[in-house]
Amino acid sequence: MIFITGGVRSGKSAFAENYARQLGENKSLYYVATGVSFDDEMKKRIVRHQRDRQNQNANWDTVEMQVQIPLTIQQLSKEAVVLFECVTTWLSNVLFNYEAEGKNSEYINNCIESLQKQLLAWHQHGATIIVVSNEVLDELPSHYDEVNLYRKLLGKLHQWIVQHSDEAYEVQYQLVQRWK
Numbered sequence: 001m002i003f004i005t006g007g008v009r010s011g012k013s014a015f016a017e018n019y020a021r022q023l024g025e026n027k028s029l030y031y032v033a034t035g036v037s038f039d040d041e042m043k044k045r046i047v048r049h050q051r052d053r054q055n056q057n058a059n060w061d062t063v064e065m066q067v068q069i070p071l072t073i074q075q076l077s078k079e080a081v082v083l084f085e086c087v088t089t090w091l092s093n094v095l096f097n098y099e100a101e102g103k104n105s106e107y108i109n110n111c112i113e114s115l116q117k118q119l120l121a122w123h124q125h126g127a128t129i130i131v132v133s134n135e136v137l138d139e140l141p142s143h144y145d146e147v148n149l150y151r152k153l154l155g156k157l158h159q160w161i162v163q164h165s166d167e168a169y170e171v172q173y174q175l176v177q178r179w180k
Contacts (some may be wrong), residue, residue, distance in 0.1 A: 001129045004133070006134070007172060009060070012134075023130075024081035028080045033065065034065050068095075080122075082130065083130045099146075133154075135170065
């Protein structure tokens with residue numbers, strides 16, 4: 001498992017896609033896309049990412065995922081490379097569903113545990129997993145409880161992923177720093 005983080009528009013997605021293609025030569029490439037096109041900016045971002053992948057010399061199997069991992073990719077071969085893009089968007093989706101549907105905090109914990117179990121299952125089965133996330137934890141604490149909850153959950157999730165990762169990278173301004 002490989003963790004890649006960085007600021008918004010830092011070059012982390014391009015780095016992750018290039019790395020996945022290198023690791024995925026003659027293997028199945030899966031792109032797990034967690035983005036939801038809820039406004040024009042997000043729609044443009046999704047289209048840009050799709051176009052970027054289409055222009056690559058790779059055969060990506062894109063799987064859209066808002067919260068739960070689709071059954072179609074729960075069981076992958078050892079020859080698979082999975083690029084999970086991205087944890088911050090996925091966690092936002094979880095919290096949005098939590099708020100919109102009036103679910104309790106157990107819902108959040110169950111979603112996080114489910115993601116963790118799936119990442120470990122793929123890893124233990126021999127697939128290569130690249131997990132991308134945004135670095136938003138350098139900001140000062142917020143005056144809003146929801147933002148602080150998001151940051152708390154994201155921080156714990158980042159720590160868990162790095163603990164279980166073989167490699168961890170931070171990308172800033174297209175400069176890559178390997179931390180693990």
